[in-house]
Amino acid sequence: MTAALTHASVVLATNTGASSDGPLKLLPENHFDLVVIDECAQALEASCWIPLLKAPKCILAGDHKQLPPTIVSHKAAAKGLSLSLMERLIERYGEKATRMLTVQYRMHQAIMQWASSEMYSGRLTAHPAVAQHLLKDLPGVTPTEETSIPLLLIDTAGCGLFELEEEDEQSKGNPGEVQLAGLHIQALVEAGVKAQDIAVVAPYNLQVDMLREHLCHRHPELEIKSVDGFQGREKEAVVLSFVRSNRKGEVGFLAEDRRINVAVTRARRHVAVICDSRTVSNQAFLKRLVDYFGQHGEVRTAFEYLDNLVPENYSHEGHSECREDTKLPAASGPKPQPPPVRKRNPAATKPASPKPEARFSPNGPGVESPGPKDTADKLKAMLVAFLESSEPQLAFPPSLNSHERLLVHLMAEEYGLQHASAGEGRHRYISVRKREPAGPSLPAAAAPGKQLPPPRPQDAAGETPGPAEKEGSSEASGKVDLKSLHLERVQREKARQEEEARKAQELAAGSQRGGRKKDKSEAKGKQTGAASAAAEDIDALISAAVKADNTCGFPRCKASVTTLGQLCLHCNRRYCLSHHIPEVHGCGEKAKGHARQRLSREGVLYAGSGSKDKSLDPAKRAHLQRRLDKKLSELSSQRKSKKKDKEK
Template identity: 40%
Template sequence: MTSVEAFVEKCRDLIELERDEEIKQSTEALKGQSTKRLAERGLCLTRLRFQYTYTGLYGRAILVFEGESLSRVQTFGPGDIAAIYQQGHSIDEQISLAHGLIFRLTANTIHIAIEDNDDEQFNSLGDTCLFMIIKMANDVTYRRLKHGLTLMVKQRQGIAHHLLDIAFDNADPIPSNFSESTGPSQWFNENLDQSQREAVSFALASRDISIIHGPPGTGKTTTIVEYILQEALKRDAKILCCASSNIAVDNLVERLGRKKQLKLIRLGHPARLLESIQCFSLESIVMENYQDVKNAIREDLNQCFNKLRKSTTDRSERERLKKEIKNLRKDIRLYEEKASREAMQSVNVILCTLTSATDDSPLKLLPQNHFDLVVIDECSQALEVACWLALLRAPKCVLAGDHLQLPPTILSEKAAKDGLAITLMQRLTEQYGDKITRMLTIQYRMNEAIMSWSSNEFYEGKLIADESVKSHLLKDLSNILKRDSECEIDDENLSQCPLFLIDTTGYDMPEISCDDENSRGNEGEVALVSIHVQELIENYGVSIDQIGVITPYNMQVQLLRQKLLNKYPTLEIKSVDGFQGREKEVIIISMVRSNLHGEVGFLSDSRRINVAITRARRHLCIICNVQTVSHDPFIKRLIDYMLENAHVRSAFELIDDNNFFQGTILSKKSTVSSKTKQTKQQLKKSKQQSNQRSEATSTLENVLTNILDQRIEAFLNDPNVEKLQFEDGLSPFGRRYVHELAEKHNLQHISDGVGDQRHITIMKKTSVETIKTKKIIENNQAEEEEVNDDDDDDDGKMNEQFRSFSLLEEEKKNLSQIIDKSTKLSKKISDQDLISNEKEENRIESPILDTANLCRYCHKDIPPQNRQLHEIYCQRVNPLSSVAISTTNETSETESSKLNVASERPKTVKKKENKLASMNAEAPINDLLEAARQQDNICNAHRCKVKITLLGQLCSYCNRRYCFEHSMPEVHGCGHQARQDIRQTHISTHANGRPVYETILSVNNSLISH
């Protein structure tokens, strides 16, 4: 078996796998689904009425259906394959009436060109029947690919035999006479750069195969157009020009069509062609040449249709009309074939998609040796077997594309893994290298800062930014709001920022998945995209059509569209595939993935990321969870580059910091009075941004509460699970919400850990034995409190003030440790002790003791397991409150000693604490949290009022934030703990034989870290 035959056999199996996977996905999408559900998913148009039939090009019967608001359906479009059914609740037991292509879609009508011309049944059903149209997959492409594999074997000695030998290691490319001095005497485009001219000259000199490698923005299409013009107009070559997609072919038609001397024809179904290039279509040219004859035949055909529609009784008359219609359609087809052959033989260039270059297309009307060469654009996005459909028609070829960008789309993972994803361009480039390849090196799209990462990562650093784009920024655009020349712009001015990174690490922005887990979304990143788009449009004057939003997941595309399109209807939001070959002044990328396991999915596809990054011209914004995505080595290199070269902001700053994204202009001669003065416009702007942050924060909190509700609901419904532990890093808002839900459902809840390691554990309602154990906990708690009194005395002054919720969390931790120790003691209780305490048990469950479970500060009924934690919270929120519930003097004294609560607060309360301390305990929890957040933005050192919103540092010993002046532990009162830590580290280090200076350096670094 030759290498060609082996390739054919392997590809047959892989194509079958791909076909089976497509059928499987299509069947699963439709199976058991009601028409209502299919309509909601955009796969079905319902309640349509048949209107009439008319004859289209090549005698095709075109059916017209009428419905409501069809233009709003974004999933249907011209060129899609559709099946027509009678209206019903399910399609499982129905047989489609007809299949065809959507020819036109208007506000209220849909036109479908059916292939078998069986339109009589629709006339007979009449106007009373309702229809529905289902979007379908088709097997036409797979049948053509299989036929192409067969031709590769049959035409092994045909016109393209040398190309087959080169591709399958049976021969080497013929050396060309190319040199740097050779080239066309005259260029059609005088503006070509040196690398483009060299690529054209190299392709012209080639005798069999050449490759033009075009990285992003290097003018690959411009180069291909110049080469085609040179071959067609100067050498009179007959050229077949193909690409993998209709849009790529149409792009070439538009560019080539500007040259009036060039004669070209575009093959393909009219429904799939752009309106602007319809005049170059074969159908249009045929109609122009045979207009009179075809009009006469079409008129007779339409008259027959009308008579057939009106004839309902005479059967013989209906049969005669059907036969006449058949003959008339045959006449039209013969005239069109003759006109098509003459038209195609008279032009220089014929353009079509790769899967249209087969013997069941108009190309069958031409002889096999008609073409001198084949040009394939975007070859790197096409299956190799598809390329051979066109390559078998000529002895020479030119391939153009970039195998380091998006590969062909393949549904079957096994087929892709077994080799179907390897393209012809990729294989030949790796096999022959510079012998047959020339790379374009000057790019005309990106700012140099955007280009550099891609150039170094993929193209060996060979890309060079043209001077026209090297340093261009948003501020250079005419529509961008101009700034005062006497003022300098702050560092966060987006009009002067080519790279921008928003890090969501540590913020509650988890990814979410749909039912089938095939896609992902992130509503937190949706909110951040919305903020950034609004900032660019409203504060910088960027127009909507200059912005593109890219995300790798279709679910995120839908979430972004739901959020943004109501306000910005023309904003382009697409997947990476949808932006291939496109560019925008601004590109915003939402990477979506945010999880504790560091899973990045197909974000690790380097080619996909390369495409997303290189769509931007002047401003690139990446929104991601740096901690999650950096688990992939490739993405980590991108993040490292962004951290080094981009403006970096956290999601916390973007949403919560009042000074962020203000676009403030700082005057060189600013004074105190000028800083306090605000114009009406600035006040309005500040209000808009406040509303924007509030909306984003609300969105993020809704996402988190939904997730927590679902987890706790599942926990309550599962009788086999007694305990649920939440992950580390849950925000204060999330922890508060868990505590509230636990109290609502009468669950025991404990918060343990410090800082990022803090987590919450909830347990279901305790048994009678656990309630008795609670009494032992209370009896032993006083001893544990006395042990902690010494440490409390050392920090007496600090405990006089409520600085932040971190103090509350530490007390919760200490309390949970006491509960754990006492719980161990409870296991020693004998059965005899339990019987003897039966009366006490009854007293615990009595109504009188229910009053004892009321909080002494807010007077709410609290479960006994949670009362101590709840009272610590209430006492901290309202430290001046003296109201408490009295049961007995002994109980009051005991509880007071247990909680170590002072009866009175010191009179010297700091001003920065007055707002929180004066708030009533019944105040809304959001107000309390906001007051605590504002207070935590001020240095926690005694009498220091320095704001630390952005530049504060967290002490690892007391878990409080300080300004730079008080950030050292020895300065703000943690010197004792720091010295103990250093001593312990010193001892352990000497035991391991590690040098002392390394230990001291590592400890100092930990002390000054955030």
């Protein structure tokens, strides 16, 4: 070994391995001329002095803007142990003893520019070979929206995707961000990006465990690690999960600038950050990162990915846009409009997706969405043409947004058509079909050649807006006017009631005339007629009960709830979409009492009228199972040690 070490030009060793107690004790004291310490900024200064004593000169290589030395004791770190030798020398000598490599050969220019301006005083430049490379430039990768952008921010603000709150758990996890990461990775893989070229980075070990539980069985080659595990590594695409999402605005050690710098700069062509912008923006450094992604990349909301989200600030006022239109059990009312869906920088690379309608957004860039009135008129014209045709079914395109699908549901209900939504996510569409010929499809009062006015849902109080309100809100509101159809329906209902009253009077008069006759045969006939009338009354009662069950329980509303309706938990009646909220149909006090009971019992209120899901999340269940196994193994090892002590 002495001969090998003596004739070697370069000897590789760790800091502690270069001590005089190791193999280097076989060499003379002044054998080395130069010591080079790589990644010096991540090493304790005390460990660096072990090899430094072996030579008169040294070169310290590393990046003091990345991860610092790992120190368990916070007290020791506060007293200066976390300050590396490289940082101390740079602070002392500055540019006199420092040389910076300014050309980088890894990152897309948009990824590099943020790190350069935030951490390196804007001195970094990208080599032309990597300055504009994207995922779509890789062999076998299809150009899509995901593969054509270097920066993507998936914002969970206002979506209710909060972090797990475990009192006995120091680490943090966020199941909602786990699902979002899985969906984005699935989109990249379907576009042709290899799983081995994608990295998923999370700052918390609990989140890493949850991500592995969710993704590893589908993508075995996918690397999922903490920030420390990717120091010095690189991947073509990096998905970052920031985890922290809470009402207090706490970000924990996400506030460590160098840790975030390492996480972002691991990517070569694409970075996707999943975070709650409202929470992380409480820290200035993270806020600048979010703003940079908004200016130079693309911003999407979690509503675009998950259909069953309940907005954090739930409100029943107005029919705003939502991702789900017919899955009413997930929320008890229309969802408010989510945050701005996406922002694009004009200078950013345009998506080259061959199917732009696959991610249709009425508010998206480059797509002029027609006005609410024009859209309603167009949908109404399609339904009227369908009613006049002989076609049994009409399917609307998937490009309709959730608000337009809601209008179709309301119009179809008013015209007596069967309507249902099918498909999931971006491929969701609505189809209508004609009912069985049990009555006229169009309102009876409408003439065959007369153009039907577009339906408009009633307001929250169940009253049709007056003329003044109609003029004031016709331009600002996207709701369709139902006033004329409502008046026609009231007239038909009034005429039907008058007809029933007239028949009842005739029946009563006939019974009185039959009672004056004394013949035995006519008395028998009277009994038979009474029995028949009683049977008719029972049938009428059953019909009335069925009709009441299929009609909105609000007194002044006659809308059908056969297809679209909501059951009130407090009065056990069914209501239409305009009156299903307890405060609207008169169960406000009961709803308040129920909410107070839930708050005192569970300590938290849930949006909508749903109850708390008692089932454990699979990722959380797996985490608890691992903790249980660890505890059992510790207890079993303790029992074994006691047995050995007794045997001795």
